[in-house]
Amino acid sequence: MAGDQQQEEARRAAPLHVVVFPWLAFGHLIPFLELSKRLAARGHAVTFVSTPMNIARLPPVPEGLSGQVRMVALPLPAVDGLPEGAESTADVPQEKVELLKAAFDGLAAPFANFLAAACAGGREQAGFGRRPDWVVLDFAHHWLCPIAEQHQVPCAMFLIFTATATAYTGSRRQNVSHPRVTVEDFMPMPRWFPSPPSLAFRRHEAAWLAAATQLNASGVADTERLWRTEERCRLLVVRSCPEVEQPRVFPLLQELYSKPVLPAGLLLPEDGRCESDGDRAEGSGVVARSGALQWLDEQPPGSVLYVALGSEAPVTPASVHELAAGLELSGARFLWALRAPSAAAAGTPPLPDGFEARTRGRGAVCAGWVPQVRVLAHAAVGAFLTHCGWGSVAESLRFGHPLVMLPFITDQGLIARMMAERGVGVEVARRDDDGWFGRDDVAEAVRRVMVGEEGKTLARNAKRLRESVVGDDSGRQELYVDELVQCLQRHRFT
Numbered sequence: 001m002a003g004d005q006q007q008e009e010a011r012r013a014a015p016l017h018v019v020v021f022p023w024l025a026f027g028h029l030i031p032f033l034e035l036s037k038r039l040a041a042r043g044h045a046v047t048f049v050s051t052p053m054n055i056a057r058l059p060p061v062p063e064g065l066s067g068q069v070r071m072v073a074l075p076l077p078a079v080d081g082l083p084e085g086a087e088s089t090a091d092v093p094q095e096k097v098e099l100l101k102a103a104f105d106g107l108a109a110p111f112a113n114f115l116a117a118a119c120a121g122g123r124e125q126a127g128f129g130r131r132p133d134w135v136v137l138d139f140a141h142h143w144l145c146p147i148a149e150q151h152q153v154p155c156a157m158f159l160i161f162t163a164t165a166t167a168y169t170g171s172r173r174q175n176v177s178h179p180r181v182t183v184e185d186f187m188p189m190p191r192w193f194p195s196p197p198s199l200a201f202r203r204h205e206a207a208w209l210a211a212a213t214q215l216n217a218s219g220v221a222d223t224e225r226l227w228r229t230e231e232r233c234r235l236l237v238v239r240s241c242p243e244v245e246q247p248r249v250f251p252l253l254q255e256l257y258s259k260p261v262l263p264a265g266l267l268l269p270e271d272g273r274c275e276s277d278g279d280r281a282e283g284s285g286v287v288a289r290s291g292a293l294q295w296l297d298e299q300p301p302g303s304v305l306y307v308a309l310g311s312e313a314p315v316t317p318a319s320v321h322e323l324a325a326g327l328e329l330s331g332a333r334f335l336w337a338l339r340a341p342s343a344a345a346a347g348t349p350p351l352p353d354g355f356e357a358r359t360r361g362r363g364a365v366c367a368g369w370v371p372q373v374r375v376l377a378h379a380a381v382g383a384f385l386t387h388c389g390w391g392s393v394a395e396s397l398r399f400g401h402p403l404v405m406l407p408f409i410t411d412q413g414l415i416a417r418m419m420a421e422r423g424v425g426v427e428v429a430r431r432d433d434d435g436w437f438g439r440d441d442v443a444e445a446v447r448r449v450m451v452g453e454e455g456k457t458l459a460r461n462a463k464r465l466r467e468s469v470v471g472d473d474s475g476r477q478e479l480y481v482d483e484l485v486q487c488l489q490r491h492r493f494t
């Protein structure tokens with residue numbers, strides 16, 4: 001008996017082979033890669049599944065871990081209307097993301113072939129020869145669990161959204177008792193949420209959410225994808241931690257989804273040193289990307305507002321114009337990572353005439369890619385104007401920056417309200433019905449964060465939140481990954 005037990009324990013403690021498969025968006029690919037690196041660093045084998053172009057564009061896995069992470073590229077099937085070579089949401093305008101989902105659904109058969117081959121290995125083997133212990137998948141893979149079940153490989157869903165947004169969505173069961181149909185239905189947090197009333201979506205954000213639940217070209221709406229996948233997963237893993245959200249949200253999620261829900265921690269990249277910082281001259285009048293850091297070197301400590309709205313926020317040329325005028329009005333020093341508003345519109349949007357001349361010396365505009373973590377880590381940066389994507393807010397939290405917040409879609413509005421509730425940021429005021437904002441709204445929010453007593457309080461709160469989330473090093477966050485790994489090991493055969 002004792003021998004059997006020992007054998008059983010050894011079987012459970014054996015290193016895992018985990019297949020991870022993110023949705024085709026860099027906001028998903030990167031956190032899945034960060035999770036993969038952490039599993040690899042703990043001695044587990046990770047097979048990372050994506051498409052060729054996405055794998056080619058991922059940052060390299062550090063040399064010490066590269067033997068533990070294997071990339072598997074499944075070619076993306078062609079779909080009418082989807083531009084050739086488009087493999088991620090960054091490659092298509094918002095209205096074609098649905099076609100990308102249709103193409104993505106075509107990966108079911110290639111994935112089934114891959115998994116069948118991977119399952120030819122035994123459970124006694126190690127590394128990539130080992131039959132996978134888990135598939136860690138994303139919200140969009142409604143066809144994957146049935147394939148994994150055929151091979152008795154359990155699935156875990158890794159959600160890159162906040163726990164609060166996941167609780168807002170709820171499971172299919174909650175939609176029966178609490179259906180959302182109209183835009184108004186989508187505005188408040190549901191009654192099961194231990195809410196401060198300030199946590200709610202604005203009308204224009206709710207309108208976007210209501211539209212996103214409609215059927216589209218792929219035939220399966222996002223919420224339906226999430227539910228169909230979640231229902232067959234053994235556990236949910238959330239890229240967050242109780243310190244940064246209401247602690248009660250994690251137990252609430254277990255109730256709502258009727259299964260274990262584990263925080264993975266924020267999975268922040270090491271410290272930005274691995275981000276490449278090469279030179280690439282961009283158009284005239286803008287600084288090349290390594291120039292961003294050089295420019296920061298010349299600015300006083302804590303004086304610069306870093307401005308970045310992510311790569312996929314639906315920013316119109318008109319809002320770029322108002323943002324520029326607002327930055328100018330505010331009088332603040334700023335470094336603006338300005339990207340083309342969407343893949344459809346080539347080039348960066350036009351700035352107001354004479355903008356760069358008038359802000360020269362105190363403002364810099366960088367076209368193209370900016371090493372965001374290195375910029376946020378720079379001593380000259382004192383605050384962050386952000387679209388409130390969870391990845392950006394988490395990166396910023398780690399350096400304790402107060403936020404000027406300009407959310408657009410998905411869960412960004414909810415994140416902005418969470419951060420306002422924590423006293424670490426101020427939102428740019430927007431018109432409720434259509435979300436319009438003007439230069440004065442931008443200037444006012446920037447001034448509130450960058451100068452005066454309110455600014456000092458926000459900065460203090462942001463430092464305090466940083467303390468409670470990351471502490472003196474990232475060790476605290478790593479404990480969440482340790483617990484996740486233990487859970488994956490314990491439950492792999494049950």
Ligand SMILES: *[C@@H]1O[C@H](CO)[C@@H](O)[C@H](O)[C@H]1NC(C)=O
Pocket residue numbers: 175176179180181213223224
């Ligand atoms: C939730 O339920 C309502 C009412 O049955 C339905 O109209 C709606 O489509 C459901 N929501 C989703 C996302 O399926």
Ligand SMILES: *[C@@H]1O[C@H](CO)[C@@H](O)[C@H](O)[C@H]1NC(C)=O
Pocket residue numbers: 094095097098211212213214215216
């Ligand atoms: C889905 O289609 C509707 C109606 O055509 C559109 O308004 C909405 O923006 C689309 N949603 C997404 C997420 O593409």
